[in-house]
Amino acid sequence: MGDQLPYYPMHDFGPLMKGLVIGSLGILHVFLAQFAIGGGFLICLLQRRAMQGKSPLAREFIQKFFSVLVLVSFVLGAVTGVAMWFTTIQISPRTIGVMVHEFHWIWAIEWTFFSLEVTSGYLFYKYSSRLDDRSALTLAGLYALAAWSSLFWINGILSWQLTPGGWLDGHNVWSGFFNASFWPSLLFRTITALTIAGLSACILVNAIPGYSREDRESLVHDCSSLLAPMAAMPLLGLWYFAVIPADSREWVMGGSMPMTMFLNLAVVFSGLIGGYALVGLIRQKLFINGATATLLLALAFMATGAGEFVREGVRKPFSIREYLYANSVRVDEVAYLRREGSVTHDPYPVAEPKGGFPTDQLRHGAGVFRFQCSVCHTVDGTNGLLPLVQTWSNTQLRLNISQLQRTKPFMPPFAGNAKDVEALVQWINWNRSDAPPKWGISQDAAILEEIQGYLDEAGVVPGSNDPTDAQVAEVRS
Numbered sequence: 001m002g003d004q005l006p007y008y009p010m011h012d013f014g015p016l017m018k019g020l021v022i023g024s025l026g027i028l029h030v031f032l033a034q035f036a037i038g039g040g041f042l043i044c045l046l047q048r049r050a051m052q053g054k055s056p057l058a059r060e061f062i063q064k065f066f067s068v069l070v071l072v073s074f075v076l077g078a079v080t081g082v083a084m085w086f087t088t089i090q091i092s093p094r095t096i097g098v099m100v101h102e103f104h105w106i107w108a109i110e111w112t113f114f115s116l117e118v119t120s121g122y123l124f125y126k127y128s129s130r131l132d133d134r135s136a137l138t139l140a141g142l143y144a145l146a147a148w149s150s151l152f153w154i155n156g157i158l159s160w161q162l163t164p165g166g167w168l169d170g171h172n173v174w175s176g177f178f179n180a181s182f183w184p185s186l187l188f189r190t191i192t193a194l195t196i197a198g199l200s201a202c203i204l205v206n207a208i209p210g211y212s213r214e215d216r217e218s219l220v221h222d223c224s225s226l227l228a229p230m231a232a233m234p235l236l237g238l239w240y241f242a243v244i245p246a247d248s249r250e251w252v253m254g255g256s257m258p259m260t261m262f263l264n265l266a267v268v269f270s271g272l273i274g275g276y277a278l279v280g281l282i283r284q285k286l287f288i289n290g291a292t293a294t295l296l297l298a299l300a301f302m303a304t305g306a307g308e309f310v311r312e313g314v315r316k317p318f319s320i321r322e323y324l325y326a327n328s329v330r331v332d333e334v335a336y337l338r339r340e341g342s343v344t345h346d347p348y349p350v351a352e353p354k355g356g357f358p359t360d361q362l363r364h365g366a367g368v369f370r371f372q373c374s375v376c377h378t379v380d381g382t383n384g385l386l387p388l389v390q391t392w393s394n395t396q397l398r399l400n401i402s403q404l405q406r407t408k409p410f411m412p413p414f415a416g417n418a419k420d421v422e423a424l425v426q427w428i429n430w431n432r433s434d435a436p437p438k439w440g441i442s443q444d445a446a447i448l449e450e451i452q453g454y455l456d457e458a459g460v461v462p463g464s465n466d467p468t469d470a471q472v473a474e475v476r477s
């Protein structure tokens, strides 16, 4: 393994937690992308209704809807998509590396569909008004199919991160791609896409000037049928939670308060939208005004956000379950790093504070923090390490850091030796003493031995949220 273990230059986002940077951008991107996918289906539906003579305004509305879609989703969607690549390679380069390495052909296929989506979408935007009805429907169908297919392909890779299953032995691409959460996740996302497009259309119907109340009612009625599949969401959600790993499920069932709350929010928001859509819009054929539609779309955004947060959160401490930890250390590398040291081969110098570090040990500690902790913790901003350990004694620090996976099982095991732990402890202490210009060196053999004992006791396997372990963690902190 030795020098081959990859280290990457890491970007520091200051007080912003790296995971949150990806998360917020990801949520925005997913929302826009799903709008584009659902939009394709909406256009096909309206085009068909126009051809059947059931919706006289549909043709004109399609044009207006699609110009919004092109503007919002092609521009913002594409910009946030590229931004996702740029942030992930700075924050989680190794995860992206594995994804590209294992699934390059899948990415290539996904990209061809994305190209087809953009090309057919642009042709539709530009020329559909000059086409006859059947050709316009074919072009819209091509767009919808291409947009949905890009979801199909990317969904396999995203769901594989949480349920890699059979891929773990043998790295077979297809057993990774068609993993346990592939179908529930694909169907769930498809329905979300339809919902977002349906609600956006209802806003637009109200925003276009010159329509009469009857015009708007008939269009709202057409568009809201896109919300009908929401009825299947509860079942798909249950299916999803049945196939994800048991400990991930534990997180959202009380194991982690934020996870549980976010899941509940996602469920309540989706329930509100679904209830309004199925009972009000579809059964009672109620009208929806622009303000209400906007409110529901905002709820849909928050539900998507909470859902994505949970999906990312329940994977902890892994970025690819049972294979790669969120801090880019592979599960089978921890034992090696315990012997070799966490940052012995890290070629990238850490950023020096003003006046520099007083000792090499502190510099070393800063490196250990950057390599192992900084993907989830900032120093004293979001999920800041210093506030979390404010009241801890040195012994608590040494014990809880050495046994990180027992302290909180959503953290990976400590991937370094006793000197790394002590350097980190010294760096924490130096920081919480307001970074004085002079600082001693801690190299007492008895302390290092004590730390080694803690490390050995915790071992190199990930933690579990088995209640007995949680009690241990509670007693410790």
Ligand code: HEC
Binding pocket: 316, 317, 318, 326, 327, 369, 372, 373, 374, 375, 376, 377, 383, 385, 388, 389, 400, 401, 404, 407, 408, 410, 411, 412, 414, 477
């Ligand atoms: C996979 C993400 C992740 C990584 C990597 C990670 N942590 Fe954490 N850590 C968390 C989360 C999430 C919490 C919970 C914060 C809270 O309870 O508010 C936490 C909590 C803690 C706590 C407080 C525990 C308690 O019982 O109150 C300490 C101390 C800590 N982390 C230290 C570290 C150190 C040191 C490293 C690097 C060696 C590290 N963490 C790496 C996610 C991570």
